[in-house]
Amino acid sequence: MAAGRERRAAADTLTARVKKQWHRARVGVRRAAVDYFRGDGSDWIALAGLLLTIPLIFAATLANSVWFAPSALVLPIVAGGLLLRPASLLGLYAAAATALIVEAVQLGPYTEGASRVTPGVVLVVAACGFFGLVVAQFRSRVGVPWRRGGTMLFDLRERIRVQSQLPALPSGWHREMALRPAGGQSFSGDFVVAARTNGGRTLEVVLTDVSGKGMDAGSRALLLSGAFGGLLGSLPPHAFLPAANGYLLRQEWQEGFATSIHLVLDLDSGDYELYSAGHPPGLQLSAGSGRWEEKAGDGPLLGVYDGAQFDPVKGSLRPGDVLMLFTDGLVETSDRDIVEGIDRLTGEADRYVAGGFHGAAWHLIEAVAKDVNDDRALLLICREGSTAALPR
Numbered sequence: 001m002a003a004g005r006e007r008r009a010a011a012d013t014l015t016a017r018v019k020k021q022w023h024r025a026r027v028g029v030r031r032a033a034v035d036y037f038r039g040d041g042s043d044w045i046a047l048a049g050l051l052l053t054i055p056l057i058f059a060a061t062l063a064n065s066v067w068f069a070p071s072a073l074v075l076p077i078v079a080g081g082l083l084l085r086p087a088s089l090l091g092l093y094a095a096a097a098t099a100l101i102v103e104a105v106q107l108g109p110y111t112e113g114a115s116r117v118t119p120g121v122v123l124v125v126a127a128c129g130f131f132g133l134v135v136a137q138f139r140s141r142v143g144v145p146w147r148r149g150g151t152m153l154f155d156l157r158e159r160i161r162v163q164s165q166l167p168a169l170p171s172g173w174h175r176e177m178a179l180r181p182a183g184g185q186s187f188s189g190d191f192v193v194a195a196r197t198n199g200g201r202t203l204e205v206v207l208t209d210v211s212g213k214g215m216d217a218g219s220r221a222l223l224l225s226g227a228f229g230g231l232l233g234s235l236p237p238h239a240f241l242p243a244a245n246g247y248l249l250r251q252e253w254q255e256g257f258a259t260s261i262h263l264v265l266d267l268d269s270g271d272y273e274l275y276s277a278g279h280p281p282g283l284q285l286s287a288g289s290g291r292w293e294e295k296a297g298d299g300p301l302l303g304v305y306d307g308a309q310f311d312p313v314k315g316s317l318r319p320g321d322v323l324m325l326f327t328d329g330l331v332e333t334s335d336r337d338i339v340e341g342i343d344r345l346t347g348e349a350d351r352y353v354a355g356g357f358h359g360a361a362w363h364l365i366e367a368v369a370k371d372v373n374d375d376r377a378l379l380l381i382c383r384e385g386s387t388a389a390l391p392r
Helices: 002-038 044-063 070-083 086-107 119-142 146-163 214-231 237-251 338-352 360-369
Strands: 173-180 190-197 202-210 258-266 271-277 282-285 292-295 313-316 322-326 376-383
Touching: 044 070, 044 086, 070 086, 070 119, 086 119, 173 190, 173 360, 190 214, 190 376, 202 214, 202 237, 202 322, 202 376, 214 237, 237 258, 237 271, 258 322, 282 338, 292 338, 322 338, 338 360, 360 376
Parallel strands: none
Antiparallel strands: 173 376, 190 202, 202 258, 258 271, 271 313, 282 292, 282 322, 322 376
């Protein structure tokens, strides 16, 4: 019995060791795969896989060169340009070149029939290898592998979207924002930052239009939205645009200007101040008269000169009133001036007066500037009824 127990103990020990080793192997492979797709690990897995495809393609070409042409070697070369680092890519190219030379010898001169290694095949494979190496060198210099490139762009887009969300407002208020980049892209030079300040009793919203449009302005918009979001609420309202102007001047961009409009709204009383930095005026609908009135502050573009002054215009939103802020892409085009664009926007907005402005922002952009090749943004603030006092 003692011998049996010893044999079972030895078996259990062996089984436990095998399981432990198997677990370690799985964890190691999983970590290597995760690191690889994150761009942090070695590319030896991809290199080994691509190196294995070369003899397979080589054997298939020698067996039936009609169905498996010699130019099929461009497949691992193109994949290597996307997956591998430059040093590993050179090793793959050496293996592909060796296979191509052997194929040329085995298949015979290209003058003796079709499906041979012709000079054209050599040029195609060499050209693909050259462009693959250029792409790999660029990725290596930037430091962002292709596996993370799409993820990074997606993350940037989501950060801009999250930063542009408006805070919830108390009962009696409605707000909505619509943003449409130029050319149907995911990145825009227009952005919004907003916050509830003064214990939640004040809404501050900054709508900014960075010079340029679409992808070209997206990176600068991301940088400025982060900076403006940090400034908003940290400074008195009258100091925000001067601080934003100083920040933009310090960047020393070649296209370093931007327009911006800063709304400071008291959610208890409905009184507001509107600061402008070269931005199109805001529009206020008065429920009593049914007319739209322009609200324009006084101030220059951001990033033009130091020491700029920004003087606000004051107003008040009564129950039923609407305040509309927008960027110039919505009202100004090469064949339409801003006055005509504002008239068209207010004309379309009048359609929503009777039924309310819920869901109107996106539809207004569609109606007024659907096919305009510029970034368009529209912000609506509506006072729907008597506003309950906020908790103090």
